Structures are given as structure tokens and as C-alpha cells.
């Protein structure tokens with residue numbers, strides 16, 4: 001295991017699936033239709049689906065195609081959080097959460113770049129995908145169970161409007177506008 005793999009392994013989910021589900025339920029209750037948190041929760045689910053699609057692919061060509069889709073939604077989501085949501089988190093009580101968010105997402109970006117170089121049907125690929133999935137799930141758990149609820153509690157109505165508009169703009173700038181189909 002490389003140093004980065006070990007760093008990622010160190011943050012791999014200590015929490016149970018049940019705890020993750022509870023965090024998602026709390027965050028879903030706190031979100032309003034279409035607001036920044038609602039958009040983020042949808043993107044978290046898109047990322048989970050994309051991870052599952054990479055794993056389920058049965059040949060190299062389809063796994064490579066699914067990996068590109070995963071990279072698109074993961075990077076678009078990370079960029080939008082890093083440009084809009086974490087700066088807002090840095091202004092609320094637990095400032096350390098913003099720094100941790102940036103660090104964790106940087107590690108995932110490094111891991112994704114390494115994953116793209118591996119033979120998509122190799123055991124090594126699956127092991128790295130496992131690390132990425134563990135790190136991403138734990139990161140989402142922290143966001144949904146704690147960090148974003150704290151931001152919601154502290155944000156004014158005007159802040160909420162701005163975060164909602166800016167998150168959508170940054171995500172769409174990378175991923176493209178949602179299709180109307």
C-alpha cells in the first residue's frame with residue numbers, strides 16, 4: 001500500500017451503514033426542494049450509482065466508460081463544494097471542517113488519477129476503487145451527518161439563496177446543465 005493508500009485507509013468508514021443512513025435521513029429532512037443541500041444529496045446519490053456502475057461493468061471498455069462518468073460527477077461535485085460550500089463552512093463555528101473537506105477531496109482526486117492508469121479489469125483496480133469508495137462514503141457521512149447541518153443552522157435566508165445558486169452554477173459549469181428529457 002502506498003502512503004496515500006494508507007492515508008485513505010485511515011479514513012475509511014469507521015461508521016456503520018445504519019449510521020450513514022441515519023445521517024442521510026437527517027440531511028434529507030433539513031433540505032428544501034432544489035436548495036443547495038437537496039442538490040448535493042442528489043449528487044451524492046449519483047456518485048454512489050456511478051461507483052456501483054464502475055464495479056458492475058463486465059469488460060474493460062465499459063468499465064473505462066463508467067470510470068469517465070464517475071470522474072465527471074465526482075469532480076463536478078467536488079469543484080462546486082470547494083468553490084462555494086467549504087468557503088461558507090470556513091465562516092461558521094467549526095472552521096476545521098472546511099480544511100478537512102478540502103484535504104479529503106484532494107486525496108480522492110489523487111486516487112482517481114492513479115485509478116485511471118490501472119488495468120480496469122485487474123484486482124489492483126478493484127482494491128483502489130474500494131479505497132476510493134470508502135473514503136468518499138465516509139466524507140459524505142461527515143458532510144450529511146454534521147458539517148452541512150451546521151452550515152444550514154447558521155446560514156441566513158440570503159446566504160441560502162446565494163449558496164443554492166452558486167453551487168448549481170459551479171456544478172453545471174463542469175458537468176453541464178441537466179437535460180430536460
Ligand SMILES: [Fe+2]
Pocket residue numbers: 040044077081140143
Ligand atoms: Fe459532498
